[in-house]
Amino acid sequence: MKYRLLGRTGVWVSEISLGTMTFGGKEHPVFRPIGGLGQDEVDRVVGTALDAGINFIDTADVYADGESEELLGRAIGNRRRDVVLGTKLIAPVGPGPNDQGLSRMHVMRSVEDSLRRLGTDYIDLYQIHNWDHVTPIEETLSALDDAVRQGKVRYIGSSNLAAWQITQALGVSALHDQAKFVANQVHYSLVSRDAERDLVPMAQDTGLSLTVWSPLAGGFLTGKFDRGGVTTDQGSRRSQNGYDFVQFDEEKGFRIVDVLRSVAARHEVSPARVALAWLLAQPAVTSVIAGARKLEQLTDNIAASELTLTAQDLAELDEVSRLPVAYPNWIQQGFAPTRIPAANAA
Template identity: 40%
Template sequence: MPHTTLGRSGLHVTRACLGTMNFGTDPHAPTAEPEARRIVDAFLDAGHTLIDTADTYRGGTSEEILGRAVAHRRGDVVLATKGGAPQGTGPNHRGLSRGHLTRALEASLRRLGTDYVDLYQCHVPDATTPIEETMGVLDDFVRAGKVRYAGCSNVTAAGVVSAQWAAQRRGGTPLVSLQANYSLITRAIEAEIIPVCRELGLGVLAYSPLGGGVLAGRYRRGMAPEPGSRLGQWAAMPSPMARGFVAGLLADRHFDVADEVAAVADELGTTAPTVALGWLGGRAEITSVVLGPRSAEHLAANLDGLAFPLPAEAVQRLDEASRFTVVPAVTGQHTAP
């Protein structure tokens, strides 16, 4: 399996990344531990290496299951997790402060059953903590041998610039990756985030490649999501933010794109997920694509889709169907003062 380096680093990763948000022990978890182990083994046996989790996935049980699944072949895995999301109700139970990140990393290492992670990512931005503090504690983790490389997730282009400047000022560890929502229905990162990451040495990990299931044909225009589906569960949450997210994802424009994906799939004699993943697999600006399979069979289909060679005319059609107005980022201006 071909490898590439993650950003401006020596860490080699594969084009496919295994996302483990589905792994859990609660009744609503799509993937219980026996099937999760099958998925992990199949992923590694196929030559892939990068596996991603987070301390908040299924209340931490995703990390526990993953830790047990890779214990016998830890050296084959580029193990990535995230910290910074809320772990309690108090103000110090969340964010990217030294105190919270230190506690979060130690807890993740215990759940994963390892003494280091290859990639530790700040899960969400934190406007209340100085960026110098966050980059300082990430540097301390690296120097202590508990983390090999640092990354971030869901950060703006300005946030990336600020973080890299802070690392440069203190002579510390820079970020080597950014994980972002990217698919045929979510291409906003092309405007500024991808150019800034390219310039400042970050690889891009694309999550939600099937647009939350919209591109896979799991939802229908004008119809509420099924109660047992992921979007159905989010829509039932009391949080207005969760309900707003679902409403935005089920926008008419997104179904227009999904219809074009389905049309291309019919013409090529394949499936809509294969077409959507094949489009992502051809994006040179993306380092790795985070797949979230529910079963080993689902993983195999996703891997085949990611490697599917879309004809140039199909790529052009999908580009046009999903195009949005992009104001190019100004490059060459991100040198630290």
């Protein structure tokens, strides 16, 4: 396993991290198709991950209504010092009007509830799971800073925020000398490269880490799906009724999978492993979150850390998956060469 720095913290995290959305929820209408793993299965998944060198684990209070945190905490047990543990908040965790969001009230409650469920006295990375359109960011950041100063949280981060929202938050934190975001968790894959428009350049400029969720697009990039909806894995989360969470152009997606299979055949590995290795070769990416229902899936995902794609591999994958250049990028790119005197141009 290889390790990369978490932002500018000096903390090293594994470039493959473990996602826990598959933990718990066996009777839950939303989370049952995603995983529904029980304690024995969770123990095996977590043990396999830690033994392979994964030290970064991601969860959220909303996963299986808190059961994911509980199962994870028990699975970590006395190996807590081996883990950089991240969890998230914002989504509803109860029926009340204040059982969600990023108000000071909900932040302070959520910290305590996650600590209890995880069976720990500190959270390494506490992340807001989305943008709260009601609560001022100043209130949220003040509450998060208090949790850091109390020693209940080591670092804070975000997930699913726009670049302008993150930079606004960083400015507020700097103005008030508060703890600031060190990482941002984003949706990013060969079929969903939107993060490259603003979030990747923002991360490079500010020194934030990017951690990646759904790197296989809900299983689509495993190569187990064909045009017409035929799949060789009926148990996959994407094949389950009602679960098609990530959005992308499916026809373009199949063209990407065709190239992915070709690259995978050259290396004699799975398409999934290539898809993860591609992400690890992209700027600003610190860790790719791998979630698994089966140990063989996890083992294959972990092996992506050892796969180095060639320049040819990367060029072919980039060509088939590249985004059209959006405004204002296209006009800025067109203007840039005129700023370099011809004598200095390469």
